Amino acid sequence: xxxxxxxxxxxxxxxxxxxxxxxxxxxxxxxxxxxxxxxxxxxxxxxxxxxxxxxxxxxxxxxxxxxxxxxxxxxxxxxxxxxxxxxxxxxxxxxxxxxxxxxxxxxxxxxxxxxxxxxxxxxxxxxxxxxxxxxxxxxxxxxxxxxxxxxxxxxxxxxxxxxxxxxxxxxxxxxxxxxxxxxxxxxxxxxxxxxxxxxxxxxxxxxxxxxxxxxxxxxxxxxxxxxxxxxxxxxxxxxxxxxxxxxxxxxxxxxxxxxxxxxxxxxxxxxxxxxxxxxxxxxxxxxxxxxxxxxxxxxxxxxxxxxxxxxxxxxxxxxxxxxxxxxxxxxxxxxxxxxxxxxxxx
Amino acid sequence: xxxxxxxxxxxxxxxxxxxxxxxxxxxxxxxxxxxxxxxxxxxxxxxxxxxxxxxxxxxxxxxxxxxxxxxxxxxxxxxxxxxxxxxxxxxxxxxxxxxxxxxxxxxxxxxxxxxxxxxxxxxxxxxxxxxxxxxxxxxxxxxxxxxxxxxxxxxxxxxxxxxxxxxxxxxxxxxxxxxxxxxxxxxxxxxxxxxxxxxxxxxxxxxxxxxxxxxxxxxxxxxxxxxxxxxxxxxxxxxxxxxxxxxxxxxxxxxxxxxxxxxxxxxxxxxxxxxxxxxxxxxxxxxxxxxxxxxxxxxxxxxxxxxxxxxxxxxxxxxxxxxxxxxxxxxxxxxxxxxxxxxxxxxxxxxxxxxxxxxxxxxxxxxxxxxxxxxxxxxxxxxxxxxxxxxxxxxxxxxxxxxxxxxxxxxxxxxxxxxxxxxxxxxxxxxxxxxxxxxxxxxxxxxxxxxxxxxxxxxxxxxxxxxxx
Numbered sequence: 005x006x007x008x009x010x011x012x013x014x015x016x017x018x019x020x021x022x023x024x025x026x027x028x029x030x031x032x033x034x035x036x037x038x039x040x041x042x043x044x045x046x047x048x049x050x051x052x053x054x055x056x057x058x059x060x061x062x063x064x065x066x067x068x069x070x071x072x073x074x075x076x077x078x079x080x081x082x083x084x085x086x087x088x089x090x091x092x093x094x095x096x097x098x099x100x101x102x103x104x105x106x107x108x109x110x111x112x113x114x115x116x117x118x119x120x121x122x123x124x125x126x127x128x129x130x131x132x133x134x135x136x137x138x139x140x141x142x143x144x145x146x147x148x149x150x151x152x153x154x155x156x157x158x159x160x161x162x163x164x165x166x167x168x169x170x171x172x173x174x175x176x177x178x179x180x181x182x183x184x185x186x187x188x189x190x191x192x193x194x195x196x197x198x199x200x201x202x203x204x205x206x207x208x209x210x211x212x213x214x215x216x217x218x219x220x221x222x223x224x225x226x227x228x229x230x231x232x233x234x235x236x237x238x239x240x241x242x243x244x245x246x247x248x249x250x251x252x253x254x255x256x257x258x259x260x261x262x263x264x265x266x267x268x269x270x271x272x273x274x275x276x277x278x279x280x281x282x283x284x285x286x287x288x289x290x291x292x293x294x295x296x297x298x299x300x301x302x303x304x305x306x307x308x309x310x311x312x313x314x315x316x317x318x319x320x321x322x323x324x325x326x327x328x329x330x331x332x333x334x335x336x337x338x339x340x341x342x343x344x345x346x347x348x349x350x
Numbered sequence: 351x352x353x354x355x356x357x358x359x360x361x362x363x364x365x366x367x368x369x370x371x372x373x374x375x376x377x378x379x380x381x382x383x384x385x386x387x388x389x390x391x392x393x394x395x396x397x398x399x400x401x402x403x404x405x406x407x408x409x410x411x412x413x414x415x416x417x418x419x420x421x422x423x424x425x426x427x428x429x430x431x432x433x434x435x436x437x438x439x440x441x442x443x444x445x446x447x448x449x450x451x452x453x454x455x456x457x458x459x460x461x462x463x464x465x466x467x468x469x470x471x472x473x474x475x476x477x478x479x480x481x482x483x484x485x486x487x488x489x490x491x492x493x494x495x496x497x498x499x500x501x502x503x504x505x506x507x508x509x510x511x512x513x514x515x516x517x518x519x520x521x522x523x524x525x526x527x528x529x530x531x532x533x534x535x536x537x538x539x540x541x542x543x544x545x546x547x548x549x550x551x552x553x554x555x556x557x558x559x560x561x562x563x564x565x566x567x568x569x570x571x572x573x574x575x576x577x578x579x580x581x582x583x584x585x586x587x588x589x590x591x592x593x594x595x596x597x598x599x600x601x602x603x604x605x606x607x608x609x610x611x612x613x614x615x616x617x618x619x620x621x622x623x624x625x626x627x628x629x630x631x632x633x634x635x636x637x638x639x640x641x642x643x644x645x646x647x648x649x650x651x652x653x654x655x656x657x658x659x660x661x662x663x664x665x666x667x668x669x670x671x672x673x674x675x676x677x678x679x680x681x682x683x684x685x686x687x688x689x690x691x692x693x694x695x696x697x698x699x700x701x702x703x704x705x706x707x708x709x710x711x712x713x714x715x716x717x718x719x720x721x722x723x724x725x726x727x728x729x730x731x732x733x734x735x736x737x738x739x740x741x742x743x744x745x746x747x748x749x750x751x752x753x754x755x756x757x758x759x760x761x762x763x764x765x766x767x768x769x770x771x772x773x774x775x776x777x778x779x780x781x782x783x784x785x786x787x788x789x790x791x792x793x794x795x796x797x798x799x800x801x802x803x804x805x806x807x808x809x810x811x812x813x814x815x816x817x818x819x
Binding site: 049050052053055056057058068086088117118119120121122123127128129130131136137138139140141144146147148149150151152153154155158159177178181182184185188266267268271272274275276280287341342343344345346347 | 359360361383385394396397421518544549550554555556560561562563565566568586590594595596598601603605634635637657658
């Protein structure tokens with residue numbers, strides 16, 4: 005593993021080019037980034053394991069490889085800022101501070117899950133953490149996230165919403181309907197396009213006429229930037245810029261995060277559309293967690309300290325897996341609840 | 351203790367597979383994420399990734415083994431400092447936790463009575479509005495004003511916007527143009543551009559923006575120029591607005607009204623003349639309202655705006671200019687979920703809503719001339735449906751006719767007929783008759799259009815048929 009951060013996966017040919025290394029993190033920031041990314045990685049590995057055991061059913065889309073994106077973005081937010089994403093959402097929830105127990109128990113369909121077991125992997129929410137889902141329809145979260153920004157503007161606060169979507173969703177029509185309204189009404193929304201290079205099994209080059217996603221807002225005059233999404237420092241720096249732009253009332257901003265998912269699209273994806281060598285190369289050259297770990301080691305943080313973080317994270321994840329398997333399934337009466345809210349009396 | 355690697359499942363339905371190939375040998379070091387083996391089923395080949403680190407201690411299932419059951423231990427990984435002697439310490443594998451799915455499914459379905467006759471009304475959960483709130487009393491001496499339905503709708507929105515600063519209206523041409531059908535006339539002048547918002551022609555997008563805003567607690571009124579165009583937005587209405595409360599375990603609601611003209615206008619042909627009553631009324635999580643009288647348009651729209659759930663408010667363009675008597679009260683709210691008996695009668699029950707009431711009431715007049723007293727029920731709300739009012743009437747008359755402008759197959763009339771059969775079979779003296787729009791796309795030519803819609807004569811004929819007269 006190289007000790008200096010490598011340029012990420014894809015070529016850096018955006019509207020605005022980053023030059024050289026992004027601003028350095030403090031030791032505390034590096035340690036926090038490492039811990040948060042490790043938590044997501046270990047959680048997802050465990051989820052994959054539980055899926056293989058049959059404890060998790062249906063669809064299960066793992067975030068392994070993309071951890072730097074949500075962790076870096078989250079570092080730029082303040083209380084009240086909202087987050088919304090698609091169905092590859094476990095990492096976003098953990099980054100928002102939602103509990104590993106609640107997320108894992110939702111994956112296993114138990115009553116202690118964030119949606120009482122009624123939503124599953126793709127549909128979880130937390131009003132407390134301002135996480136608005138978890139959406140299973142590709143691209144729907146882009147209009148919804150624009151609506152979150154609309155609400156901020158309507159209320160006159162200075163909060164910003166982050167609407168995450170992938171390179172696949174970026175080709176949906178409602179994305180551009182939303183871009184148009186967001187710029188027209190100067191809504192404070194950062195569109196974070198997680199370009200992991202494959203929409204399910206279709207490579208970007210086979211699906212997208214314009215492969216530079218930072219330019220996808222150009223005809224609406226929305227500024228955009230390509231970012232090395234494997235380097236958490238680069239993500240944080242871009243997030244700071246985009247969030248500040250939105251908070252100041254300038255309208256939306258697009259960030260294309262160049263990233264990579266190591267696992268298949270979902271658990272039942274045999275991943276025949278790419279070579280094992282390609283995956284190995286990304287893991288070897290630009291793994292987001294190894295980058296931070298190597299920087300910390302170079303800065304004379306001891307192996308022992310890093311092992312302690314790893315152990316702490318593993319304990320959280322193991323406990324969540326334990327909880328998620330012991331927690332009872334929802335009571336059958338839950339079938340009939342939460343369909344309507346009772347009308348408040350006048 | 352050594353860690354067991356179990357045979358994984360490629361999908362929720364996979365029970366066994368073939369261990370095609372080992373990519374690591376015993377004694378090799380393994381890092382989390384390394385591909386250690388390949389497994390295959392008749393559908394796919396997949397790689398098994400290690401989720402733990404250590405040394406591959408022992409391969410338990412050799413490559414080439416077919417039909418390995420899911421969760422069978424296939425290898426053991428030794429952690430740092432362990433050796434082959436530790437392999438013996440591993441206990442027999444515990445069966446993976448598998449929830450008793452079959453049992454619970456059966457149990458949870460029992461309320462809707464699968465496989466047994468339905469004696470009582472089917473289980474329609476959480477339809478609180480239909481039972482808790484009585485029809486508002488209009489006090490004696492209340493003054494009435496004569497208003498068009500268009501004005502009644504505008505007044506309802508204006509009153510609710512004055513009452514609650516979180517209520518706003520958005521849609522195409524709602525502000526500067528004063529509404530494509532002038533329903534939002536004057537709202538921009540009173541409430542300003544912050545709360546009366548012209549959108550681009552972007553139904554899918556602005557429906558999603560409205561739902562997103564509603565998820566934060568705002569109360570949008572989203573106007574569709576007509577519900578025909580809402581087909582572009584139906585994913586956001588159903589998948590995002592209607593289902594989120596359930597999918598979030600009750601955490602995140604969505605108080606939003608989608609309103610606009612629905613069904614046939616006049617001479618606008620197939621793409622602009624569709625009735626969506628049946629479409630939306632099928633969706634749990636939505637409430638669906640389709641009023642007929644001016645007073646109900648006002649009182650039900652106010653109720654819809656206050657409702658904490660997504661409400662589909664189906665208007666009718668043909669009715670916009672009709673006038674009616676609206677109580678002159680400060681706060682006239684009609685509860686969602688209650689039908690109204692518009693005309694009393696003892697011989698036959700006619701059930702309709704929205705513009706279907708026009709044919710139904712005229713038919714009742716015709717029938718009266720022939721000595722048949724029809725009881726005419728305006729459903730007003732399609733979901734939750736007021737089964738009780740309909741069933742009580744049929745128990746009295748023994749005969750029923752449904753009248754709708756929409757298509758017959760899987761229509762609202764079919765649902766009403768089914769509920770009558772389920773709840774009042776023994777009272778029926780004739781099969782329920784359905785009068786509906788014809789099973790064709792709406793034609794443009796004036797004569798054909800007339801033929802495609804229901805008519806007074808058809809309602810009269812159906813009422814006579816079920817009365818054997």
